[in-house]
Amino acid sequence: MKATFKLPKTKKGWFGVSLIAIIILLGGWPIINIFNQEIIVFGLPLIMVWSILIIFLTTFSMAFINKIGGVD
Amino acid sequence: MVAYIPFIITVAYIFIAVILGFFAGKGKNMDNVEEWGVGSRSMGPIMMYLLIGAGGVSAYTFMGSPGWAYSKGVPALYVVVYLTYMAILAWYFGPKVWELGKKYNHVTQSTAISDRYESKVLGGIASIVTSIGVLAYAVIQTTGAAYILNVMSYGLIPTWVGVFLSLGAISIYLYKSGLKAIGVTNAFQGALMLFVSFFVGLWATKQFTGGYSFAPIFERVKEDIPQFLTLPGALGDMNATFWTTSILISFFSIWQTHWIQWMGADSKKSIRKSATLLPTFYVVLIPMIVVGFIGVFMYPNIGTPDQVAIQLAVDTMPAVVAGLLGAGTLAAAMSSSEPCVHATALSYSKDVLQPLFKWDEETTGKWTRRLIFPIMAFIIAPISILEPASLVYILLIGYGFIAQAFPAIIGIFLWPRATKHGAFWGILAGFIITVIFSFVIPHPLDIHAGIWGLAANTVIFVVASLITQPVSRETIERFFPDMVDELYEDEAPPSLRVEIK
Numbered sequence: 001m002k003a004t005f006k007l008p009k010t011k012k013g014w015f016g017v018s019l020i021a022i023i024i025l026l027g028g029w030p031i032i033n034i035f036n037q038e039i040i041v042f043g044l045p046l047i048m049v050w051s052i053l054i055i056f057l058t059t060f061s062m063a064f065i066n067k068i069g070g071v072d
Numbered sequence: 073m074v075a076y077i078p079f080i081i082t083v084a085y086i087f088i089a090v091i092l093g094f095f096a097g098k099g100k101n102m103d104n105v106e107e108w109g110v111g112s113r114s115m116g117p118i119m120m121y122l123l124i125g126a127g128g129v130s131a132y133t134f135m136g137s138p139g140w141a142y143s144k145g146v147p148a149l150y151v152v153v154y155l156t157y158m159a160i161l162a163w164y165f166g167p168k169v170w171e172l173g174k175k176y177n178h179v180t181q182s183t184a185i186s187d188r189y190e191s192k193v194l195g196g197i198a199s200i201v202t203s204i205g206v207l208a209y210a211v212i213q214t215t216g217a218a219y220i221l222n223v224m225s226y227g228l229i230p231t232w233v234g235v236f237l238s239l240g241a242i243s244i245y246l247y248k249s250g251l252k253a254i255g256v257t258n259a260f261q262g263a264l265m266l267f268v269s270f271f272v273g274l275w276a277t278k279q280f281t282g283g284y285s286f287a288p289i290f291e292r293v294k295e296d297i298p299q300f301l302t303l304p305g306a307l308g309d310m311n312a313t314f315w316t317t318s319i320l321i322s323f324f325s326i327w328q329t330h331w332i333q334w335m336g337a338d339s340k341k342s343i344r345k346s347a348t349l350l351p352t353f354y355v356v357l358i359p360m361i362v363v364g365f366i367g368v369f370m371y372p373n374i375g376t377p378d379q380v381a382i383q384l385a386v387d388t389m390p391a392v393v394a395g396l397l398g399a400g401t402l403a404a405a406m407s408s409s410e411p412c413v414h415a416t417a418l419s420y421s422k423d424v425l426q427p428l429f430k431w432d433e434e435t436t437g438k439w440t441r442r443l444i445f446p447i448m449a450f451i452i453a454p455i456s457i458l459e460p461a462s463l464v465y466i467l468l469i470g471y472g473f474i475a476q477a478f479p480a481i482i483g484i485f486l487w488p489r490a491t492k493h494g495a496f497w498g499i500l501a502g503f504i505i506t507v508i509f510s511f512v513i514p515h516p517l518d519i520h521a522g523i524w525g526l527a528a529n530t531v532i533f534v535v536a537s538l539i540t541q542p543v544s545r546e547t548i549e550r551f552f553p554d555m556v557d558e559l560y561e562d563e564a565p566p567s568l569r570v571e572i573k
Contacts, residue, residue: 001542027319028320055351058160071163
C-alpha cells in the first residue's frame with residue numbers, strides 16, 4: 001500500500017489551502033512583529049486592530065473558498 | 073433590596089435556562105443515543121453558530137480576558153486570534169466528521185478512532201485520557217459559576233451551594249433533552265453574552281471617558297503604561313514566539329465536545345455556513361478586554377485580576393447592568409461546562425462501557441444520559457468544591473493531550489497509511505514530552521510545551537505507521553473511497569488475489 005497523503009486535486013483546492021495558510025501566518029511570528037508597536041489606530045492599539053482584522057479576513061477567506069468551491 | 077437586584081437577575085437567568093433546556097427535547101425518546109447524544113442531527117446554521125460560539129467563550133475567557141488585559145495588556149488578544157483560527161478547523165473538518173458519522177453511525181471522536189484504526193482499545197484509551205482535560209475544564213467552569221453566585225449574593229451562597237445549584241440546573245435539562253438542550257441554552261447564552269459584552273464595555277467606557285470612543289483610554293495607556301500596548305506585555309511573559317505557539321497549540325486541539333457539536337448539525341452545509349461566520353462571534357471579547365484596560369486605572373491594586381470586570385460592574389454600574397454581567401458570566405460558565413458533561417457521558421458509554429460489557433444499543437442508550445449524574449456528583453462537584461491548586465496543572469496536561477490527538481485525526485481524513493501503532497505511540501510520546509516541557513523544563517526556547525509534544529508525536533506517528541501493518545483494505549475503502557485505486561495500484565486486485573491463491 002502506498003503512503004500517499006490526501007492532497008487537493010484541483011487548482012481551486014490548492015488556492016484554498018494556500019489562502020488558509022496565509023491567514024494563519026498573519027496571526028503569528030514573524031508577521032505579528034510588524035504590528036507589535038505602540039501605535040493607536042482608530043482609537044485602538046495597532047495589534048488589537050490587527051486581531052480584529054484577522055477575524056474578518058478569516059471569515060472572508062472561508063466565505064470566498066466556499067464560493068469558488070475550493071474546499072476538498 | 074436594591075442591592076440584591078444583580079443577584080435576582082443572575083438567578084433568574086438560571087430559571088430561564090432550565091425552562092428553555094427542559095422543553096428543548098419535548099416529545100423525543102431521549103433513551104436513544106442518536107437522539108440524546110446528537111439531537112438527531114437537526115440543528116440549522118444559526119443554532120450551530122451560537123452553539124459553537126458560546127461553547128468556545130467560557131467563564132475563563134469572559135472573566136479571564138479582562139483579567140489578562142488588566143495584568144498584561146494586549147497579550148489578552150491571543151484568545152481572540154486562537155478562537156478565530158479554531159473556526160477554520162470546524163469549517164474544514166466539521167463537514168467531514170458529520171458525513172463520516174452519519175454514514176457509519178459514529179457519534180464521538182473515539183468511536184471514529186476505533187473504527188478507522190480497527191482498535192476498540194485505542195478508542196477506549198482516547199476516550200478516557202481526553203476526558204481528563206475535558207472534565208478539568210468542566211470543573212474550572214463550575215468553580216467560576218459558583219464564584220459568580222457567591223459574589224452576586226454578597227457571600228450568602230457559599231461555594232458548595234453554588235456548585236450544586238449550577239450543576240443541578242444543568243443536570244435537569246441535560247438529562248431531559250441532551251444535545252438539544254445544549255443547543256437551545258447555548259443559543260440563549262450566546263445571545264446574552266454578545267449583548268452583555270457590548271453593553272458593559274460601552275457603559276464602562278462612558279463612565280470612564282464621558283464618551284463612547286475607546287481612544288482616550290488607549291491614549292492614556294500609551295502615555296502612562298506603554299508596555300501594556302505591545303508584546304511581551306506588562307509582565308514580560310508573552311513574546312512573539314510564545315504568542316504564536318500558544319495560538320497554534322489551541323488551533324490543533326479538536327475537542328471531543330466540538331466533534332459532538334458538529335454531529336448535531338442538520339447538514340454539512342449548516343456546519344460550513346456557521347463555521348464561516350463563527351470568527352465574528354469572538355468580537356464579543358473585545359469590549360471585555362477594553363474593560364480590563366479601564367480597570368488598570370480604576371483599581372490599581374486589585375488582588376485577583378480576573379475579578380476586575382465584576383468588581384467594576386458592582387461598584388459603578390446600575391444594579392440591572394451588574395446583574396446582566398453576572399448572568400452573562402454565569403452563561404459563559406454553564407455554556408462551556410454542559411457540553412463537557414454531555415460529551416464525557418456519551419463517550420464513556422459508547423467507547424468504554426459498551427465494548428467492555430458488550431451492551432446492545434438499547435442498554436447503551438439508557439445508560440448514556442444517566443451517566444451524567446455520577447460524573448457530576450462524584451467527579452466534578454467534589455473537585456470544584458475543593459478547588460485544588462493543582463487543577464491548573466491537570467488542565468495544562470489535558471490541553472497538551474487533546475492537541476496530541478491531532479495526528480491521529482489527520483490519519484482518519486487525510487493519510488490512509490496511518491496505523492494504530494503510529495497513532496498510539498505518537499500520542500504517548502507527545503503526551504510525555506508535553507508533560508516534561510510543561511513542568512520540568514517549562515516551554516524551552518519560549519515555544520509552548522504542547523508544540524514540542526506535537527512535533528515528537530508527528531515524527532513517531534509517521535515512522536511507526538510506515539513500519540507497521542496498515543489497516544485492512546475494507547477499512548481504507550470505507551474511509552478513503554476516492555483513493556483506493558491510487559493506493560493499491562501496484563497490487564493485484566482482491567478478486568485476482570483470490571484466484572492466485
